[in-house]
Amino acid sequence: MPTLVSHPDEVKIISRRFGAGAADIEKYLELDGYKAVQMAIEKGAEWVINEMKISGLRGRGGAGFPTGLKWSFVPKQSEKPKYVLVNGDESEPGTCKDHVIFLHDPHSVIEGTMIAGLAIGAKMGFIYLRGEYRYLLKVVEKAVADAYAKGFLGKNIFGKEGVDFDIVTQTGAGAYEVGEESALMESLEGKRGVPRIKPPFPAVVGLYGGPTVINNAETIASAPHILLMGGEAYAKVGSERNGGTRLFGISGHVERPGVYELPMGYNLKKAIYEVAGGVKGGRKLKAVVPGGSSCPVLKADELDVGLDFDQMGKAGTMLGSGGIVVLDETVSIVEFALRTIKFYQHESCGWCIPCREGTDWLKKTLTRFYNGYGNKKDIANIQYLAENMMGRTFCPLGDAAAMPTLGFIKKFREEFEEYLEGHRTEKALITTEEMIGAAH
């Protein structure tokens, strides 16, 4: 069971029921549960979308698209049924925030799904968890069953004539790519998780060809809180154009790793040194991957930046999925880059050639380099490969592999060069033979 952490700087909105036993529906009701969805039924779709717009909530999966705006794109009239799809396929290395939401507050995801459904005029929602989260699927399945038993789901919910909503839950079976929204729809339709070409966007042609809103689980779970506290109050908690709070998972070389809820715009350096207790063992910090493994790395002197989409963008990286990975001075960037690329090579679905070939060649080149058979041209070649993947694929997986690679070379080029001269860290982390022996 994941340990819960706490820090005085946290602003607990989405995490306020964590540890309170709110997976139990009675406890959830006691803690203001299912009040927001009844407000939404009472006040109507336009009110909901307006509050969401005012709240400044931006997609917590990584893209940071304004949620209220996304919901407003769904056409009012549609011949085909509309759907809400909750993306709980959390797979970005460094990210485990949805894990704790499903575990501690599954009803908030259910209630958020219903609110999104009311806002866009959908009568059916899907909650899709990654395959590894089977024990969490059981938690969510029980919560859904309890909500049906109370008459909160099904026909005429909360006793309101003509207001129907159904939820189906399921898991994937192991595929990072399925976290991309169009691949997620393919997977839910029982196919290989390869991306669809856009446009049309899911808001117009989505699941089963119907207009579909796809939101990250944390985004969806934020909706009930926003309606309860009001969009304006929620917006004020965060920074400019970045409403509210967010769950940040701080992992790697820190004293107190964990999932913390901090206001948007909170200082990254403070998050590492104060909230997470600083670098483990009092060692020096070398680098930070600030928002999951696809975000370009930051050096130790670049951490005085606010954790929101815009400030991180200005700093040349991304807020991503909120997974902050801290590397101490003992880590070899060459080794870390290789492990990062090994992941993307494994997860590329093979649909787009620049990604399929690009990740494979990056892995081969980095493996050879790592094993001491590299030469100076490789550094330029790695850069060339990554640059040619950028923006040339159907989905962002190609970019997700290229961006961190370019970041490692740009920020730590001298380390790659010194590596060629035989400089190594004291202790290698990777010991798998297939990685060490392969590709030269």
Add this chain to the structure above:
Amino acid sequence: MSAVTNTIFSPELAARFDKLVTLYPVKRSALIPMLLYAQDEVGYVSDAVVHEIAQRLDLFELDVRNVLSYYSMLRTKPAGKYNVQVCTNISCMLRGGYEILDHCKAKLGIGHKEVTADKLFSLEEVECIGACCWAPAMQVNYDFHEDLTPAKVDQILDDYAAGRGKDVK
């Protein structure tokens, strides 16, 4: 009475599948959950599993195999009774993920995707399992084990070997 006569699955699973196909607007949507649940019961996705699932969903066996080959948790060969999956992705790697993997290899005497002679354990090096803040972590079947040390791994594997391990399905 199951939708398929002569089903290879237990009556409970057959009944579950009968219901599963009715939940979605399109029957095929049940494919991935069915493959997982069939694997949980049979141990792997055998030819017979592919055949029956295709029959239940009105698909070609090729359609089923196409999907089967895409997802990393689905397997076409038996694993051990307890499949040990050690994460070595970045957050786990930084906190000793490879040390844990090596320890499992030494203790079980098997490598990546191998099965012990008594078929009790199999081992896999896996990509991120979503337990980054509690690293290093691993899963035994669907059950998570976090904040691992070699000593803790010994205890966990001994518990499974003695039939005391939790088994989420």
